Amino acid sequence: MTGVLDVSGPVAARRISDYVAPSAFGASLGPAPADVIALTSGSPAAEAFPAAKLAEAFTAVLTDPARAPRALDYSAHQGHAGLREFIAGLEGVDAGRVVITNGALHALALPVLAGLDPGDQVVVENPLYPLALKVLQLPGAVPVPIDIDGDGLRVDLLADRLRAGLRPRAVYVVPDFHNPTGVTLSAQRRLDLVELAERYGFLVVSDNPYRWLRGHGDPVPDLDLASRQVVHSNTFSKVFGPGLRVGWTVLPESLVRPALEVRSRLDQHASSLTQEALAELVARRGFFDAVAGRAAALYAERGEIWVDALRSALGDRVRIEQPAGGLFSWPAFPGLADTTEFATRLLAAGVATVPGAQFTSTGGTDAPQHLRASFGQNTPPRLLRAAQIFAEVYSALDSEGRA
Incomplete structure (x- = not known):
């Protein structure tokens, strides 16, 4: 019908079509349980803020x-x-x-x-x-x-x-x-x-x-x-x-x-x-040094608890280094070619992580064998529980011949 306006909305600029996601980072692994232990965020702990x-x-x-x-x-x-x-x-x-x-x-x-x-x-x-x-x-x-x-x-x-x-x-x-x-x-x-x-x-x-x-x-x-x-x-x-x-x-x-x-x-x-x-x-x-110092000490303690717990729970099924600072660990799972399914099952079991494949757009590394797990926002009891869930989910994969 002539004279009818197109009300579908304005068309985005052509350059926006080039802004495709350069990696899979942020891709959804499915719905999260209500009390999920989130090891996904790079955010610091709220209790460290002044x-x-x-x-x-x-x-x-x-x-x-x-x-x-x-x-x-x-x-x-x-x-x-x-x-x-x-x-x-x-x-x-x-x-x-x-x-x-x-x-x-x-x-x-x-x-x-x-x-x-x-x-x-x-x-x-x-x-x-x-x-x-x-x-x-x-x-x-x-x-x-x-x-x-x-x-x-x-x-x-x-x-x-x-x-x-x-x-x-x-x-x-x-x-x-x-x-x-x-x-x-x-x-x-x-x-x-x-x-x-x-x-x-x-x-x-x-x-x-x-x-x-x-x-x-x-x-x-x-x-x-x-x-x-x-x-x-x-x-x-x-x-x-x-x-x-x-x-x-x-x-x-x-x-x-x-x-x-x-x-x-x-x-x-x-x-x-x-x-x-x-x-x-x-x-x-x-003031700045004091606040930063307290935060660094908090994350160092949590990082040590997390790494020790994961090593204890998984033994030689995981390789993980103790970071000297920051908020991130990068555990590798040599028995897995890609951790995406592992991360999906972890989420269903109550722990959210990010598959390593989401941190590369070109391949060429062993990143898919890794997960990124941020320990900064979680208390020691939650980190210990997360490590237990890692072991349980990995054992289930192993029993199915998937690890």
């Missing part, structure tokens, strides 16, 4: 006649000056290189959008944090996976590829307590990676939100910001709470203005109120 101190800080800001108007007004694109000064102290740089962001993913997206063109190649870890692939889709970058091992990204393999002609625009790494594997990029590899970046002219993006959660061993310095080829992306999420949505990126001076140009076309700035409250808190000497 909720009372945050309430005090927000109240102090909103009841201060001098600060309340500022906290409820627009903010500068680059962020709160006092908060940037604190971050600059953490990072050992001039505050002019710090941009406050809306969380960690935004801290990754700004340098990616400011520094990459369509078709640029970006080296990524394999396995990797899958949401990084979604960010790389924004400028139309092309991921190039390179394997990792117990010391992080195989920088030697990257060097081989570079000598053979690979010319990436950037390299993306999660150096401390990697998501999903929990491994840490070694000090020597960090030095070698920066040296390669300076020789071949690519950007190194260090996405390091778990840096503050070291439970064992000595800290390893992050990628060296003295190099003009290095970016740090980070966040307050793992220490103060992801709901605050405040992170930061430290950029080479040449990328600060381009990143702010991008930002001015998107979100303008992070919450003025939240920035003001966080600035109130971190101005208290030692």
Whole structure:
């Protein structure tokens, strides 16, 4: 019938059709029981957050006649000056290189959008944090996976590829307590990676939100910001709470203005109120370190309980390393070619995990034999019960000849 409007709704922009899921990450394994023990989330434990101190800080800001108007007004694109000064102290740089962001993913997206063109190649870890692939889709970058091992990204393999002609625009790494594997990029590899970046002219993006959660061993310095080829992306999420949505990126001076140009076309700035409250808190000497230290100790205890329980329950049917920090374990099950069915049955039995295959888009690793299991949000009794369920479900698979 002529003259009838199409009421099916507007058609999405053509570029959105290119935003297909770059990996299976987040694929549903089925309905979860009501009291499921969730080992899926990268969120920290709520009891580690300084909720009372945050309430005090927000109240102090909103009841201060001098600060309340500022906290409820627009903010500068680059962020709160006092908060940037604190971050600059953490990072050992001039505050002019710090941009406050809306969380960690935004801290990754700004340098990616400011520094990459369509078709640029970006080296990524394999396995990797899958949401990084979604960010790389924004400028139309092309991921190039390179394997990792117990010391992080195989920088030697990257060097081989570079000598053979690979010319990436950037390299993306999660150096401390990697998501999903929990491994840490070694000090020597960090030095070698920066040296390669300076020789071949690519950007190194260090996405390091778990840096503050070291439970064992000595800290390893992050990628060296003295190099003009290095970016740090980070966040307050793992220490103060992801709901605050405040992170930061430290950029080479040449990328600060381009990143702010991008930002001015998107979100303008992070919450003025939240920035003001966080600035109130971190101005208290030692506060950030104390909160981060307590959180790191909590996760170290839970990680040890979890790893010991899983080893005790499964014996040689599991291989699992004790992470030195962070929130993730990466158990391998040599008897399984792919853990997806195992994870599906675990969910039905009351434990939610993420199959390792969801952390690679290209294969080429033993990731499908792994599960990612996050121990941070669960109490010791729940972790012990989860390990028992792992053993029960694995035994059922074994009895069926599936393991």
